[in-house]
Amino acid sequence: MFLYNFKYELKLLIRNKWIQVLSVIIIINMLFAGYNGKQKVDKRNADIENITNKVSQEDQLMLLQLDSIKQGHTVNLSKWRVPTSPMAVGNYHPRVAAMQPHDMAFVAIGQSDLFTHYTRPKVVDNSLTIKHTEMTSPVQLLFGSFDLAFVVIYLLPLIIIAFTYNILSQEKESGSLRLLASQPLSIRNWVLQKVILRFFWLVLITILVLTVVFVINEFSFSENLGAFVSCIILVVAYMMFWFALAFAINLFGKSSAKNAMSLLGLWIVFVLLIPAIMGQLSSSFYPIPSRTKMLNEMRALKAETTKKQDKILDNFLRDHPEYASKDDQGKTSFWHRYMASQRIINDELSLLQDKYDGQLRKQHELIQQFQYTSPAIIVQQSLNAMAGTSSTNYEDYRNQVASFAQQWQDFFIPLLYKNKEFTKEQYADFPKFTYQSEAEVTITTKIAVLVLFTLLITMIGWGAFRLNAKKGLVILS
Amino acid sequence: MISNCLIQTKANEYILYMITTRNLTKKYGDFIAVNNLDLDVKEGEILCLLGANGAGKSTTINLLLNFITPTSGEALINGIDVTKDPIKTKSFLTYIPENLMLYPTLSAVENLDYFTGISGKKISKSQLETYLLEAGLQKEALHKRIHSFSKGMRQKVGIALAIAKDTKVLLLDEPTSGLDPKSSNEFSELLKEMSNKGVAILMATHDLFRAKSIGSHIGIMKDGVLKNNFKTQDISIQGLEELYLQTMNYNEVAL
Numbered sequence: 190m191f192l193y194n195f196k197y198e199l200k201l202l203i204r205n206k207w208i209q210v211l212s213v214i215i216i217i218n219m220l221f222a223g224y225n226g227k228q229k230v231d232k233r234n235a236d237i238e239n240i241t242n243k244v245s246q247e248d249q250l251m252l253l254q255l256d257s258i259k260q261g262h263t264v265n266l267s268k269w270r271v272p273t274s275p276m277a278v279g280n281y282h283p284r285v286a287a288m289q290p291h292d293m294a295f296v297a298i299g300q301s302d303l304f305t306h307y308t309r310p311k312v313v314d315n316s317l318t319i320k321h322t323e324m325t326s327p328v329q330l331l332f333g334s335f336d337l338a339f340v341v342i343y344l345l346p347l348i349i350i351a352f353t354y355n356i357l358s359q360e361k362e363s364g365s366l367r368l369l370a371s372q373p374l375s376i377r378n379w380v381l382q383k384v385i386l387r388f389f390w391l392v393l394i395t396i397l398v399l400t401v402v403f404v405i406n407e408f409s410f411s412e413n414l415g416a417f418v419s420c421i422i423l424v425v426a427y428m429m430f431w432f433a434l435a436f437a438i439n440l441f442g443k444s445s446a447k448n449a450m451s452l453l454g455l456w457i458v459f460v461l462l463i464p465a466i467m468g469q470l471s472s473s474f475y476p477i478p479s480r481t482k483m484l485n486e487m488r489a490l491k492a493e494t495t496k497k498q499d500k501i502l503d504n505f506l507r508d509h510p511e512y513a514s515k516d517d518q519g520k521t522s523f524w525h526r527y528m529a530s531q532r533i534i535n536d537e538l539s540l541l542q543d544k545y546d547g548q549l550r551k552q553h554e555l556i557q558q559f560q561y562t563s564p565a566i567i568v569q570q571s572l573n574a575m576a577g578t579s580s581t582n583y584e585d586y587r588n589q590v591a592s593f594a595q596q597w598q599d600f601f602i603p604l605l606y607k608n609k610e611f612t613k614e615q616y617a618d619f620p621k622f623t624y625q626s627e628a629e630v631t632i633t634t635k636i637a638v639l640v641l642f643t644l645l646i647t648m649i650g651w652g653a654f655r656l657n658a659k660k661g662l663v664i665l666s
Numbered sequence: 667m668i669s670n671c672l673i674q675t676k677a678n679e680y681i682l683y684m685i686t687t688r689n690l691t692k693k694y695g696d697f698i699a700v701n702n703l704d705l706d707v708k709e710g711e712i713l714c715l716l717g718a719n720g721a722g723k724s725t726t727i728n729l730l731l732n733f734i735t736p737t738s739g740e741a742l743i744n745g746i747d748v749t750k751d752p753i754k755t756k757s758f759l760t761y762i763p764e765n766l767m768l769y770p771t772l773s774a775v776e777n778l779d780y781f782t783g784i785s786g787k788k789i790s791k792s793q794l795e796t797y798l799l800e801a802g803l804q805k806e807a808l809h810k811r812i813h814s815f816s817k818g819m820r821q822k823v824g825i826a827l828a829i830a831k832d833t834k835v836l837l838l839d840e841p842t843s844g845l846d847p848k849s850s851n852e853f854s855e856l857l858k859e860m861s862n863k864g865v866a867i868l869m870a871t872h873d874l875f876r877a878k879s880i881g882s883h884i885g886i887m888k889d890g891v892l893k894n895n896f897k898t899q900d901i902s903i904q905g906l907e908e909l910y911l912q913t914m915n916y917n918e919v920a921l
Binding site: 190192193194196197200201204205363364365367368369370371372373374375379659661663664665 | 728731733735753754756757759760761763765766767768771772776779780781784786837
């Protein structure tokens with residue numbers, strides 16, 4: 190029976206204009222999403238390249254200026270920018286701490302439209318907290334980005350619903366179910382085979398288009414085949430969940446209109462409602478303190494400390510005798526006092542920042558715990574992690590940038606307090622930043638949960654069918 | 667429980683009842699759709715079930731197809747209880763409803779190939795064409811998509827399916843309703859041919875004249891009960907009409 194079902198289902202699918210239109214819609218959507226992803230990644234790469242080139246040019250100029258100064262020439266620069274001053278170099282020649290896009294970054298925009306992907310921490314004003322969140326178009330925040338993750342999580346289930354909502358009901362409504370049911374076959378298995386065949390059809394289209402999108406995005410299959418396969422398995426498991434849902438709804442034996450409404454209702458629950466409720470619960474349980482309040486407190490703290498910089502410097506040098514000048518020529522400049530107060534500000538600010546970050550972390554943890562309430566959350570989190578655009582990735586990045594900023598400061602502070610000049614030879618010893626993604630991408634549990642969801646739903650449909658068969662409601666209304 | 671449907675005749679021959687019901691009852695709450703129905707149709711017999719709408723004719727066919735389960739009693743095809751082994755019993759039968767709905771985007775040959783294929787029969791394309799021609803379909807219609815077919819042409823595809831499946835039992839639910847006289851006659855001739863080949867046929871119909879012309883037996887049902895069951899040859903068409911009206915109490919109503 191399977192071979193005949195397969196052969197003729199394929200013929201029926203190919204001759205069905207509605208199915209043709211749906212297939213074209215999904216292909217166009219995926220290609221467009223892939224193109225969008227490429228645009229975003231290209232822009233990100235271009236931004237990083239531009240800033241890296243700019244830094245490189247500025248470095249060349251700085252080295253030339255150092256040569257000139259060494260040879261006794263005067264350089265036409267304000268005293269704040271003369272490169273022999275460690276603070277001038279530390280502040281006006283900061284390094285680029287970039288978060289290079291992951292190989293699969295085009296799959297999910299994730300948090301990348303909210304957070305910056307490069308920053309240049311200076312010796313002073315190390316306020317990453319302020320600069321880390323960029324302004325984003327409110328319209329884009331409202332509707333989200335049209336990336337592959339969006340197409341897979343939001344649109345693909347709708348296409349699956351349109352593909353499958355009336356497999357059994359259409360036969361019932363057109364009258365052909367009576368003829369089918371009079372053949373020596375199990376209608377339940379027949380529906381299952383139809384669903385499986387349509388599943389394979391859509392899976393085939395999806396895999397083909399995904400592969401094309403990956404090729405367009407110059408994805409290295411040889412180096413990252415595992416990541417590609419994981420992505421495909423995840424998408425197929427998610428599709429399997431929706432097909433199981435459609436199979437179960439079909440087996441309830443209701444009309445096409447009721448099936449469509451039920452499936453759309455479930456789509457709203459799983460894709461919109463549960464993620465929205467989870468987000469709302471997390472912010473209700475762990476409200477984030479007002480950002481404006483935090484910024485005001487930071488400004489007040491800075492103003493307070495600036496007033497008593499001399500006293501702070503004395504205290505600082507008492508706490509850090511290694512920075513105290515041993516000769517009588519030791520002089521204290523604006524920078525000496527400023528940096529001493531900066532340390533105190535940072536210590537105080539870290540408490541405020543921790544409070545803010547702590548709540549945010551708790552929110553993420555809560556979402557992580559409840560991600561299994563909806564397959565849509567599971568897939569969104571997994572695709573973000575695969576694309577390297579998850580909140581965990583950005584938290585990693587921020588921590589690494591903070592650590593690098595400290596290294597950068599630690600490179601210049603001893604020179605400042607020892608009243609030493611910056612030389613060309615020290616340039617080679619500059620701390621370097623390389624972002625290392627520490628977030629592990631494991632999808633085994635997630636796939637297992639999706640399969641469990643699928644089995645559970647299939648069994649519910651199976652049970653409903655048995656009940657309806659007993660009542661004689663499967664073939665006749 | 668009926669162990670088998672073999673009936674010993676006076677000449678010590680055994681006859682198999684292909685369609686049998688014993689005390690078959692179907693209730694929907696307080697409403698009794700079929701009430702203690704006993705039926706037997708042998709190989710080569712055509713039993714025409716007459717009755718008004720709601721008499722229980724279609725319910726009887728639905729019970730034999732196992733589309734619905736009986737409240738009590740038994741329905742057997744080729745001696746097998748339809749509720750115990752529905753897939754096996756369906757391998758012996760072909761069902762042609764009032765409106766045979768096939769797949770409109772498939773041709774007649776493709777539809778026949780599909781339905782025989784899912785029934786477990788592997789038949790060559792040329793053989794399928796022969797069956798369709800045998801069922802009275804024109805050669806030029808064989809590869810046309812079904813959406814352009816008339817009802818009569820679709821019913822012929824149903825007969826071709828019965829031939830292709832080498833069916834033993836044909837269940838028909840008002841198959842000629844809505845057909846023009848020529849198509850009805852052609853269809854009746856096909857049924858007679860099937861009957862001559864030994865197929866047991868049970869046909870629910872409102873058409874007394876068609877029942878008289880093709881049936882070997884006629885049953886009249888009312889309120890789920892089989893009121894009369896007799897050989898067609900034992901009654902004239904006028905007698906059948908009178909008996910039918912009498913059974914339905916239409917004469918009393920007319921008075």
